[in-house]
Amino acid sequence: MLLEVAGVSFNYPGKAVLNNVSFKVAEGEILAILGNNGAGKSTLLKCLSRNLKIKKGAVYLEGQEIFRTNLRWFAGKVGYMAQRQEVSRLTVFDAVLVGRRPHIRLDATQKDLEVVEEVLKILEMEEFALRFLDELSGGELQKVAVARLLAQEPKLLLLDEPTSNLDLRHQYEILKLLKKFARERKMTVIAILHDLNQALRFADKFLLIKDGEIVAFGDEKVLSTENIYKVYGIKALVYKINNVPVVIPQELLIDAG
Amino acid sequence: MRGKTYQSYLWQKVLFLLVLLVILNIAIVFALNAGSMKLGFWAVVKGILGKGPDALKTVIWEIRLPRVAGAVLAGIGLGLAGNVQQVLLKNPLASPFTLGISQAAAFGAAFSIIVLGAGSYQTGAEAKIYYANRYLVSLTAFIFALLTSLIVLWLGKVKKLAPEAIALAGVAIGSLWASGTTLLQYFADELKLAAVVFWSFGDLGRLGLEEVRLLGVVISLAFIYFYLNRWNYNTLITGEEGARSLGVDPNKIRFWGMLISSGIAAVITSFCGIIGFIGLLAPHMVRRVIGNDQRFLLPGAALLGGVLLLLADTFARTVISPVILPVGAVTSFLGAPLFLYLLLRGK
Numbered sequence: 001m002l003l004e005v006a007g008v009s010f011n012y013p014g015k016a017v018l019n020n021v022s023f024k025v026a027e028g029e030i031l032a033i034l035g036n037n038g039a040g041k042s043t044l045l046k047c048l049s050r051n052l053k054i055k056k057g058a059v060y061l062e063g064q065e066i067f068r069t070n071l072r073w074f075a076g077k078v079g080y081m082a083q084r085q086e087v088s089r090l091t092v093f094d095a096v097l098v099g100r101r102p103h104i105r106l107d108a109t110q111k112d113l114e115v116v117e118e119v120l121k122i123l124e125m126e127e128f129a130l131r132f133l134d135e136l137s138g139g140e141l142q143k144v145a146v147a148r149l150l151a152q153e154p155k156l157l158l159l160d161e162p163t164s165n166l167d168l169r170h171q172y173e174i175l176k177l178l179k180k181f182a183r184e185r186k187m188t189v190i191a192i193l194h195d196l197n198q199a200l201r202f203a204d205k206f207l208l209i210k211d212g213e214i215v216a217f218g219d220e221k222v223l224s225t226e227n228i229y230k231v232y233g234i235k236a237l238v239y240k241i242n243n244v245p246v247v248i249p250q251e252l253l254i255d256a257g
Numbered sequence: 258m259r260g261k262t263y264q265s266y267l268w269q270k271v272l273f274l275l276v277l278l279v280i281l282n283i284a285i286v287f288a289l290n291a292g293s294m295k296l297g298f299w300a301v302v303k304g305i306l307g308k309g310p311d312a313l314k315t316v317i318w319e320i321r322l323p324r325v326a327g328a329v330l331a332g333i334g335l336g337l338a339g340n341v342q343q344v345l346l347k348n349p350l351a352s353p354f355t356l357g358i359s360q361a362a363a364f365g366a367a368f369s370i371i372v373l374g375a376g377s378y379q380t381g382a383e384a385k386i387y388y389a390n391r392y393l394v395s396l397t398a399f400i401f402a403l404l405t406s407l408i409v410l411w412l413g414k415v416k417k418l419a420p421e422a423i424a425l426a427g428v429a430i431g432s433l434w435a436s437g438t439t440l441l442q443y444f445a446d447e448l449k450l451a452a453v454v455f456w457s458f459g460d461l462g463r464l465g466l467e468e469v470r471l472l473g474v475v476i477s478l479a480f481i482y483f484y485l486n487r488w489n490y491n492t493l494i495t496g497e498e499g500a501r502s503l504g505v506d507p508n509k510i511r512f513w514g515m516l517i518s519s520g521i522a523a524v525i526t527s528f529c530g531i532i533g534f535i536g537l538l539a540p541h542m543v544r545r546v547i548g549n550d551q552r553f554l555l556p557g558a559a560l561l562g563g564v565l566l567l568l569a570d571t572f573a574r575t576v577i578s579p580v581i582l583p584v585g586a587v588t589s590f591l592g593a594p595l596f597l598y599l600l601l602r603g604k
Contacts, residue, residue, distance in 0.1 A: 051498045075502055080498065080499060080501075086347075086496040086497075088494050089549040090491070090495065090548060090549050091550070094550050095495050098488075098491050098495050101488055101489075101504055129262075130262065130263070145499075154502075
């Protein structure tokens with residue numbers, strides 16, 4: 001197992017956020033975290049990325065308890081993309097080059113520059129490589145964050161809503177690209193997503209959380225009418241089109257008459 | 258090929274730094290030449306190289322050079338401190354002056370002069386401040402500056418104050434120290450009061466070669482520390498939460514960076530008094546041109562800080578010569594409208 005989350009609990013003062021969360025992720029798997037607003041999805045990712053210290057339980061990466069590992073070692077293995085992107089007067093190239101931080105000793109090497117160039121090319125961002133971040137749109141900033149993560153070349157990618165701020169085409173492009181990267185380079189991905197249908201096309205496994213507790217964990221079968229109702233409180237039908245499950249909230253059908 | 262374009266883009270930044278370096282050197286020669294004794298460009302160069310008549314060497318090396326070198330070093334230090342604080346607090350308004358650190362150092366100096374009796378004012382033919390214990394003044398100034406820096410850090414970290422709010426809190430803390438200084442002054446006798454007032458003017462004339470050497474060592478060490486952390490600062494600029502998974506501990510970087518930047522601000526203030534706006538303006542102006550990449554902004558803000566303070570001091574020495582204005586008044590007088598202009602032009 002690449003990652004093992006064992007009985008993790010977390011609370012802010014006076015407010016429990018995560019309660020006894022346990023699951024395992026194997027190398028090369030893509031896991032989608034789904035849940036209601038305020039379920040603790042972002043908190044969970046922050047715990048896994050060492051941004052928040054867990055109160056109970058443990059997280060093991062390659063068998064090692066993550067809070068006991070060297071931060072630099074950890075950075076070589078785990079990349080994290082926050083929900084909100086910082087704007088500053090750095091160029092896109094420099095902002096992506098920062099992703100090489102765990103590999104940089106004294107200064108960026110030719111290899112670091114080549115990795116950044118390659119990533120920018122793959123993401124079709126070469127034209128605005130020398131533009132400043134404070135001149136970019138929200139969607140472009142999001143792509144810069146993805147590029148930085150890919151330049152880091154970690155084994156485990158933690159993504160907090162990687163497709164927010166992106167238009168429909170770019171949402172699918174980014175997810176397709178992440179999936180391609182994950183498959184080709186044996187990267188493991190854990191991503192918080194909101195769109196169930198997007199998640200179904202992207203992920204191998206699904207973790208459903210409701211108010212800090214796991215409702216279901218497993219393959220696409222866990223996205224059942226019953227579980228969706230438990231998490232979101234709305235009725236949804238799950239159809240299969242071309243053998244791919246499609247979730248349609250019943251409210252939509254009623255509105256459509 | 259994108260790589261070549263990026264390389265040429267980096268060269269542009271290097272070129273910008275070289276231009277700043279040339280400007281600084283021209284300003285140094287110009288400043289060494291400015292004064293009641295007119296020397297001329299070549300005489301100054303000769304004097305610096307240790308050639309020419311003894312009188313020339315004395316004027317250059319013993320009178321003008323400590324002041325000029327002090328101005329350059331203090332300017333470099335303030336530019337560095339302002340830049341690092343702006344990065345660490347993610348606030349373009351952060352600087353030793355706006356965070357109340359300079360005012361705290363001034364309070365510390367006043368405290369040591371008035372309460373601890375570290376200095377007084379000498380009247381008569383050679384009216385000037387004299388210090389019973391010069392290093393006690395610097396040390397107390399340093400301690401209070403550090404204390405303020407820790408308060409600022411604590412507000413951000415423990416009290417979760419937003420960066421914008423921290424700058425505002427700094428303004429409040431600064432006025433608190435200023436009022437403390439006023440109270441101390443109210444209860445001080447005339448001579449000590451005069452010493453404190455003269456101290457707080459912000460004057461590079463009191464720098465001797467010994468202080469300049471110390472400034473040189475402190476600021477060089479600080480620069481080396483900051484420059485070794487340039488990649489960590491760039492990482493922090495792209496986001497606090499992302500930084501940790503890039504192997505950078507924001508709390509640790511912020512703590513040491515604030516400690517050292519406040520430290521150099523405290524040393525400079527304790528030697529020269531309050532000099533405002535250099536720490537705010539220098540990084541701000543350079544960032545406008547070459548961006549926030551700390552590989553280049555760190556040396557850029559340092560160089561421009563040196564240029565700005567040297568020009569301000571030369572202006573202060575020559576504008577109504579033989580009267581020498583306090584440089585702190587000049588930097589604020591010229592810095593405030595310049596900063597307003599930059600703000601308005603940026604919109």
